[in-house]
Amino acid sequence: MASITLRNLVKQYGDGFPAVNDVSIDIADGEFIILVGPSGCGKSTLLRMIVGLEDITSGDLLINGERVNEKAPRERNLAMVFQNYALYPHLTVFENIAFPLRLAKHRHSEEEIRRMVTEAARTLELTDHLERKPANLSGGQRQRVAMGRAIVRKADAFLFDEPLSNLDAKLRGQMRSEISQMQRRLGVTSVYVTHDQTEAMTLGDRVAVLKKGVLQQIASPRELYEQPVNLFVAGFIGSPSMNFLPAAVEPDRLRTPVGDIPLAADKLRAAAGRQVVLAGIRPEYFEDAALVDEAKRGHGYAFTAELTHSEWLGNEQYGYISFDPSPEIRRLLENLARDMDAEELRPQIVVTLDAASRIRGGRPAQLWVDTRRVHLFDPETGLNLTRDAEAGQALTAEAEAARKEEINLARERQRVPVQG
Template identity: 55%
Template sequence: GPSGCGKSTALRMIAGLEDITSGSLRIGGVDVVDMPPKDRDIAMVFQSYALYPHMTVFENIAFSMRLAGKPKAERKKRVDEIAKTLQLTSLLDSKPANLSGGQRQRVAMGRAMVREPAAFLMDEPLSNLDAKLRVQMRAEITSLQKQLGVTTIYVTHDQTEAMTMGDRVAVLKGGVLQQVDTPKSLYESPVNAFVAGFIGSPSMNLFEATLTGDELMSGTFAIRLQDAAFVRRPGLRSYAGRKVVFGIRPEDLYDSSIESGRKYQTIPAKVTSIEELGSEHIVHLNIDAVRVDSGDPDAVDDFGLASNAVARFEPISAVHSGSEIRFAVDDAKFHFFDPETHLAI
């Protein structure tokens, strides 16, 4: 979820660092609301790494075992095993100041692993790393989690991290759980406009329209819906003559000049800017439609006519900034939401 939605607070409640005012918290089927943090058998990895600067990598990883009074030989055996798993063996005598960001993050994970907890809690552990290292560490953490087989709750505001790492993803907004599902289901079947706008990059385009018969009227254009749209969403018929919010993802908008083989409807637009990424073009369009705010301030524009839309075009597209084009839409890919509740139809 976005910043300030309650992700870290929820994690701290699980860890026992925040009091729970109502409800229950069960770990392995056991209610732990009144259980001290030290007895919950969980390990937390923080954004700041929280390493002891005066200790070596070995001493940082072994710290909890030393506090527990474990024999020196046992400590060495366990730390050596973890160091091998995390590729830290050659760095065991180094101090944190001499490590890279990725290496420090691995040491922080090693310190959590040494306890052999029932669950890991990770609070935005990769946010301090540069983009390239984040991608690398994302893969390393995912691989490590599969290898260890330990349940891990991972907090992030980055939906790419959530979608690529999570078996199940919980989306939060304003302290309220919006949807818990697999990444695929979140993407294909968002329960409301907020989830639709938050999951996916660039965000889903959301517009307000009036459903007249089998046509969506928005601004100065109309889109005729195929029968399949009503079959998939029987409730859509009840919005006849009323306003409805429809959404379309950037990857489901096409350059009509290179989609001539498909019978898609087209909408006029003006290209305002293009981001050329090599494998694709992110094309920003200006169209005459009523844009809708999904509730995520970073996801979409304010309400208004002559609104912006974003499309992902293939690199063979010849569109350029300032050009007048017609882009193609596949109404089979539309998502529909109630304009008042923003719940999916």
């Protein structure tokens, strides 16, 4: 197991472009860190710098407190799990797992190799598949074989480079669960690269969001979701994305395309001195006004709007409201879409409605929005003016405590001898 420290890492290519620009991250022993961001944000480059496949232009990389910038990949004792698993099709599962042990010639006896492979197979629930070939395994089983090679090497950390990107949606969901359970069972430090924010939110203890080589925010998934530091993080994390409404700031309310929204004084104070802000509201913070509990009705604002259309998904439905932004706001949304590697951010509001709602497109509807959940963003800097840093840190601290407890339980289970 290992801690990994990234200290002001920079990767600059010959043309002067910084693919990774001054990134600092402390990864604790046993932590599962996700590097996420759109294509070209530097996440894969950063992973390759950690494993030693990319040179570091400047900054320091430490493994267990030791600087390893100049060490070759084989000297860092890190195991890379690739997108295609890199299994040898002509070898059995046993021989695929044993391969790195056989590479270290004369270091391990046949008896030791068999013992180490058998232990890894038992840990990964591969005991019944040791004589099979990779072609006869499921995607999840192949991933476990790749992990098995890392385990027998006694690697200090696992590095995953978009391992699920070629799988269909159903198999990706199954594999997310398998990888998460394996990581907890083994308690091994893991760094996982993905462009899929769903993977990031479901797998990571903490998630590092990158944009154009610059670290935007690193926090627990819940902190990123509830207390994003800027427009980019708010828009990139969450599906459907956060809604951004242009809003004129009034003494006691926001004037928006869907009407005047009254806000608490502390939120309005955060926007003091600005004539226009972007109000960020997640789709689930809207509801059909007819279905809002009386107890929370006073914490929000009801308004009338016409949905262009709705989508019924069984357990819930989405409604869509279009609005016409100013040219400046339209340009801002277009720029934000480019940053997020999205085709566009349409000038529309997406609302999540209960499956029981009878609201449909093409006619006026009474909706309700929870005004406690509104974030205000500076349209020029992108900063979240209403972020509660203390509340966000508490969410990440809570996730950290849960991580330590899970790893301790996993290690305790490993110490218990197997019966029979």
